[in-house]
Amino acid sequence: MLTLKCNYHTWPFSAIAELIDNAYDPDVRAKQFWVDWTRIKGLDCLSFMDNGEGMTRARLYKMLSFGYSDKKAVKDHVPVGIYGNGFKSGSMRLGKDAIVFTKTRDSMSIGLLSQSYLQAVKAQQIMVPILTFRRDGQNLAEDAASLEAILTHSLFSTEKELFSELRAIGAAGPTGTRIIVWKLRTTLSGETEFDFAADKYDIHIRASGSERSRERRAMSPESDWSLRVSAHAWRCLSDCNLGPGGGGGFVCTS
Ligand SMILES: Nc1ncnc2c1ncn2[C@@H]1O[C@H](COP(=O)(O)OP(=O)(O)OP(=O)(O)O)[C@@H](O)[C@H]1O
Ligand SMILES: [Mg+2]
Numbered sequence: 001m002l003t004l005k006c007n008y009h010t011w012p013f014s015a016i017a018e019l020i021d022n023a024y025d026p027d028v029r030a031k032q033f034w035v036d037w038t039r040i041k042g043l044d045c046l047s048f049m050d051n052g053e054g055m056t057r058a059r060l061y062k063m064l065s066f067g068y069s070d071k072k073a074v075k076d077h078v079p080v081g082i083y084g085n086g087f088k089s090g091s092m093r094l095g096k097d098a099i100v101f102t103k104t105r106d107s108m109s110i111g112l113l114s115q116s117y118l119q120a121v122k123a124q125q126i127m128v129p130i131l132t133f134r135r136d137g138q139n140l141a142e143d144a145a146s147l148e149a150i151l152t153h154s155l156f157s158t159e160k161e162l163f164s165e166l167r168a169i170g171a172a173g174p175t176g177t178r179i180i181v182w183k184l185r186t187t188l189s190g191e192t193e194f195d196f197a198a199d200k201y202d203i204h205i206r207a208s209g210s211e212r213s214r215e216r217r218a219m220s221p222e223s224d225w226s227l228r229v230s231a232h233a234w235r236c237l238s239d240c241n242l243g244p245g246g247g248g249g250f251v252c253t254s
Contacts, residue, residue, distance in 0.1 A: 018090030026074035028052035051173030054104040064128040096183035117153035
C-alpha cells in the first residue's frame with residue numbers, strides 16, 4: 001500500500017509540495033519552512049522543518065495513518081489538505097523511510113513511517129511506532145516497544161540521538177515539526193534523483209529530461225490533485241523566499 005501511495009507523484013517536486021502545504025495549512029500556520037540535505041550515518045537524507053504548531057501524539061498518529069483529515073478554514077485561510085494522504089504519498093515518493101519529530105507546548109513525539117521496517121518485520125499491515133515524551137523528558141511506559149522499533153529500524157540508534165533531533169526543532173521555534181526522509185529514490189543510473197553537490201546553496205533535480213519522461217511513462221499518470229498542489233507550492237516557495245540562496249530551494253537542471 002505504501003508503494004502504491006508513493007506513485008501518486010511522478011515529479012519529486014510535487015511530493016515536496018505536500019510537505020510544504022501541510023506546514024502552511026491553517027492548523028499548523030508555520031511562519032518558516034526549511035528544506036535541507038543532510039548526511040546521517042553515511043546516508044543522504046532530506047530534512048524538512050517548520051516552526052508551526054507541532055502535533056500531539058494523537059495528531060501524529062493521524063498524520064501517519066491514511067485518510068484522516070479534519071482541517072478547517074480559519075478566517076480566509078482555506079486549507080490545501082483535505083484527503084489525509086499527502087504526507088504519506090509525498091514522503092514515500094521521496095524515499096523509502098521517514099521519521100517525524102514534533103513538538104507542541106506540552107509534548108514531544110516521534111513517529112516512524114518506514115517501508116524498510118515493515119519489510120524487516122514482515123508486517124501484514126502498516127504499523128507506525130510512535131513515542132511520546134513530556135517536555136520534561138519522561139517517555140511513556142507503553143512506548144517501550146515503539147522505542148525499540150525506532151532505535152532498531154531508524155537512523156537513530158540511541159535515545160540521545162533522538163533527543164538531539166528534537167532539540168534541533170528549538171532552533172526554529174518553541175513548537176514545530178522536523179521530518180527526515182532517507183533511502184532516497186534513485187535514478188535509473190543509481191544516483192539519488194537530487195543532486196546535492198552541484199550547488200552549495202541549492203538542491204537540484206538530477207534526472208535528464210529524457211530519463212524523466214522514461215520514468216514518467218513507467219509510472220501511473222499524475223493526478224490533477226498533485227498538479228494543483230504543485231502549483232500552490234511554487235507560490236508558497238516564492239512567498240517564503242526559498243529560491244536559490246534562500247536556504248534550500250529546488251531547481252530543475254534539465
Ligand atoms: N508539518 C506538520 N505540522 C503539524 N501537523 C501536520 C504537519 N504535517 C501534517 N500534519 C498533520 O497530519 C495530517 C495528515 O497530513 P496529510 O498531508 O497526510 O493529509 P492532509 O493534509 O490532511 O490532506 P491531503 O492528503 O489533502 O494533503 C494533517 O491533517 C495535519 O493534521
Ligand atoms: Mg497534506
